[in-house]
Amino acid sequence: MNFLKRKLPLIIVFFTGVIMMIAYYVPHSPFGDMWKGASSWYMVIAGFTLVLGVVSLIRNHYRKIRLGKQGFGYSIVMFITLIITAIFGVLPPENIYTLRPVDIEEENWSAFCSTLARKGQGEVPGPCRRIWTLLPKEARGAAQEIAESKNATEPAKESLIAGLNQVLGNPNLYRKESFPGIYLSSRVKELLGKDSKTLIDREINEMNRNVLMGAFPDDIAEIRNPMRGNKAGSVFMWVFDYINSAAAATVFSLLAFYIASAAYRAFRVRTLDATVMLITALIVMIGRVPYGEMFSNFLTEKISSHLVFLRLDKLTTFFLNYPTVAAKRAIILGMGLAMVSTSMRVILGIERTYMGSDE
Amino acid sequence: MKMKKRTNRLNSLLVCLVPAILLPLLAAAQDDAGQEILPLPRPEQLEIMDAPHDDGETLLLKWPRISGETEDIEYVVYRGESREGPWEELTTFASNTSYGTDFPKYFGFDDDTNEKFHIREVTPLWEEQIKIFTLQGKTRTIKKRADPRKTFYKLAVRKGTREMNVDAVVSGIPHDNWFRKDRANGLIILVSMFFFVTFFIAKAIRNPNIFLRKIPGIDAVDEAVGRATEMGKPILYTTGYYDIQELSCICSVNILAHVAKKVAQYDSRLIVPCKWPVAMTVCQEVVREAYINAGRPDAFNINDIFFVAGEQFSYTIGVDSIMVRERPAANFFLGTFAAEALILAETGASTGAIQIAGTDSNYQIPFFVVACDYCLIGEELYAASAYLARNPKLIGSLKAQDAGKMILFFGIILGAICVSLYAFFGQFDFLESILHFFTVR
Amino acid sequence: MKLKTAEKLLSIDRRIIFLLVAAAIILPIIFPLNLPVNVTDEVRGVYNEIQQLPPGSKILVAFDYEPSSIPEIEPMAKAVLQQCFDKGLKIVGISWLELGRGNAEKVLNIVESEYKEKGDPIEYGEDYAYMGFKPGKQAMILNLGSDFKGTCKTDYRGNEVYSMPLLEGIETLGDFDYLVCLHDDSMINHWILYGHEETGIKIGSFCTAVMAPGIYANLNAGQITGIVGGLKGGSEYEKLLEYKGAATKGMDSQTVIHLLIVVFILIGNIAYLVKEHHLKKERLR
DSSP, X not given: OHIIIIIHHHHHHHHHHHHHHHHHHOOSTTHHHHHHHHHHHHHHHHHHHHHHHHHHHHHHHHHHHHHTOTTHHHHHHHHHHHHHHHHHHHSOOXXXXXXXXXXXXXXXXXXXXXXXHHHHTSSSOSHHHHXXXXXXXXXXXXXXXXXXXXXXXXXXXXXHHHHXXXXXXXXXXXXXXXXXXXXXXXXXXXXXXXXXXXXXXXXHHHHHHHHHHHHSTTTBOOOOOOSSSSSTTSHHHHHIIIIIHHHHHHHHHHHHHHHHHHHHHHOOOSSHHHHHHHHHHHHHHHHTSHHHHHHTTTOOTTTOTTGGGGSHHHHHHHHHHTHHHHHHHHHHHHHHHHHHHHHHHHHTTSOOGGGTOOO | OHHHHHHHHHHHHHHHHHHHHHHHHHHHHHHHHHSOSSOOOOGGGOEEEEOTTSBSOOEEEEEEOOTTOOTTSEEEEEEESSTTOOEEEEEEEETTOOBGGGOHXXXXXXXXXXXXXXXXXXXXXXXXXXXEEEETTEEEEEEEEEEEEOEEEEEEEEETTEEEEEEEEEEEOOOBOSOOGGGHHHHHHHHHHHHHHHHHHHHHHHOOOOOOOOOXXXXXXXXXXXXHHHHTOOEEEEEESSXXXXXXXXXXXXXXXXXXXXXXXXXXXXXXXXXXXXXXHHHHHHHHHHHHHTTOGGGOOGGGEEEOOSXXXXXXXXXXXXXXXHOOSEEEEEEEOOTHHHHHHHHHHHTTOEEEEEESOTTTHHHHHHHSSEEEETHHXXXXXXXXXXXXXXXXXXXXXXXXXXXXXHHHHHHHHHHHHHHHHOOOHHHHHHHHHTSOO | OOHHHHHHHHTOOHHHHHHHHHHHHHHHHHSOOOOOOOOOHHHHXXXXXXXXSOTTOEEEEEEXXXXXXXXXXXXXXXXXXHHHHHTTOEEEEEESSTTHHHHHHXXXXXXXXXXXXXXXXXXXXXXXXXXXXXXXXXXXXXXXXXXXXXXXXXXXXXXXXXXXXXXXXXXXXXXXXXXXXXXXXXXXXXXXXXXXXXXXXXXXXXXXXXXXXXXXXXXXXXXXXXXXXXXXXXXXXXXXXXXXXXXXXXXXXXXXXXXXXXXXXXXXXXXXXXXXXXXXXXXXX
């Protein structure tokens, strides 16, 4: 047990660390590929560790609810939102390419069916003729009924829509001579160029729906957004855009208030260093805004070329480019060496506290 | 007779007129076609070579610089499967670009030599593996790249719609190389650091009394834990924005072990809200071991080390709400932090807690310095575990770090002197070589 | 100033400061000041690099910012996309941040619908494409540097990238003409280390204001061509494109709040000095 808990992790860390260091300098296979492959493994492991996090979250909040602790109502909200987001995010998206009765506007039904029936039964090749030949008998009957009575009843609509969806599932719907001059996007062209035997149902529907929309642009509605899944327009993305993003931006905005209160509290002329920091901060804050630049616009070349440097925007650029960069570089250099040293300690097994014990 | 004379005169007129009209036109065409876009390189001047120190995915096409190269003239590189083609246009670029000086990682920094030729990185054609899989009952294939195959290249010069080909076709297969010479400078520093670390660890084992300057933030840990115990309030500890694979989180966990031991000894309460599940698991183990080592295994409460949220500001608000509800007497913010740094620190300050922060994120250091009582800056966070443990091995590595820093310090001064001397005198080529060796390519 | 006044000022309730800050931000939005914007060299560095690219050039746009940074980064994202589409440049988007995916979709959809309304529609697959979130962080960038299509395989709509007309001629990261990095954390360092240093691709940084000072070191080293930092950078970019977007409108509030904080600091220091003066007088007595 001691070997599994103490020695084996150290051996794994050592060999992994050394191999990755070698891989950085040796591009020859298999080392060159290790760099690229390692992170893929990490993503797989990270996916499983998410389960740990969710279990911990559920356990803690359930405990809060069970014990009736202060604020347990928020824990109930947490559970509800967790379930909703998970369900809508994990479920595969529904087929958004099939037609529904609402995809043809109420006032267009009669005209659409009348055009479809008239041209479909004619001799001239075209979209209507092609669709008519592929429509099942019941759907043709429904279309003629709507065209003659000029009234689209619900059963007739359902029957025609069912027939059109059957046509949408036909991989051989599109023929150039039947659909002359219609607009085909690059995605549709790509699908049409593939062997129809390799296309899955969703792709066939997508291809044919776009062809149908191209042939009847005024009658067939645009493709709707899916409710399930995580594409634009889905419930999941709605939660992301209007709850998560909005809340995150709100919390981020708190920084504006906290910066003001922290600046008011912290910027004091206690010592010489603090005074220098204060003056620099004031110059940069004023120099970074349009009004601030206007305060020193009077310092032009005409007065003195040396004084131009004292303009607030020039001083700000100087501070950002030189003292700030110098200080940051110094910190980065120190940190770089510290990271090398710490990494060596971890790889060589000298630093073991992260395993839970120093022994 | 008269008709015949007229016809003859007409014919003579035509014979004179037609050339008079056509010749200037022909001459103009010849002028146009006869003039070269550029004097093309000779066939033997077009070379192909394997890109040195790479993983076998690139070849280098080389040809000499030619006078008259301008922005409106382009070089076009074609790639083909065989000497006869078919050819595809691989890359196009302005003729006054892509010199050897643009590729110091292959050719170094000798600008005088490197500006005399063009270099273009080209990729080969690949053998393809066809992988067959089924998706919803349909068989599909995807092509996966396997090994590079022998690929042919030719060069052309283009101006507008006119194009002239160099009368040469070159071919090559890239190979992966065993060593990245452009990273030799980093390897030297790495090996030096390795020797420093082992040397100073050995020295520290022989003589454990090594001076370490005070780090006020770490010295204040006892004070903070003691204060919390007196007030009967908990201690809050966060390991930061990143997961356990980041060094800052590992170092933070090391400090957590020490803090947890103190908390166990003082019989106080430690709350550790985590942003990552793996970090949470590690923190739980570390705190559990600390409590066991302090002889207080019964006092360990696993529910005090929990996962809050994976998203940045969800986590921040979660921790803020813990601070406002539980009102800890001491807050520890140790690790890498992003924009949430000031939000956490200010909320903690509003509750009156003593705050100790430490981060390697140099964008957030100013915020922690302003809002916290103590702040570990940059490498002090990495040094903290050695400082706390006072283990000779760990302290030895700290000394090695300092030695490395001194070398960098003198290296910067030496580099500044070298650059200045070279700028003034321009004769010390060996100085330039030293500088270039240590330049990142 | 009396000692009592000074002490009151020093221990002022934070909520009063917060109220004044809120007023300083909200009022300029309701009553715009229309302040002039001066363009700095750092912003011009990015703008000029993109402007000199010929039509048909391909730009990789890395959407590496979280939702919290949308107010700051989205205006500049829209501005740079607009510049590219107006110039006929082709955009390929990618994210190495999981949360960046939603932001990318959102901004691309907004820009697409704006161009549709203008009557100059841009088409997915021909004018732009989005590869989606690709895991792997540093290793992902390394992989892009050697085999772009093999790393991406499919875009975020599930289309295979090998047959995408937009990616013709793109084999590696280095085949792109420019990289626009929209980031709110230190991802730019990885794009520089594994992207620019390995393939030579030119990079422009579009970042939050808090990140900008730290990236000047990279700018000075020539690793990036320019920095568009925060709302100010965004407003400068909008000025170069000759339109007033969200960033320019936000500069009014930013100006007022900066000046307000300066006033706070000055008042705080005056109160502090007055208090110190009184305390010194008492000690001397």
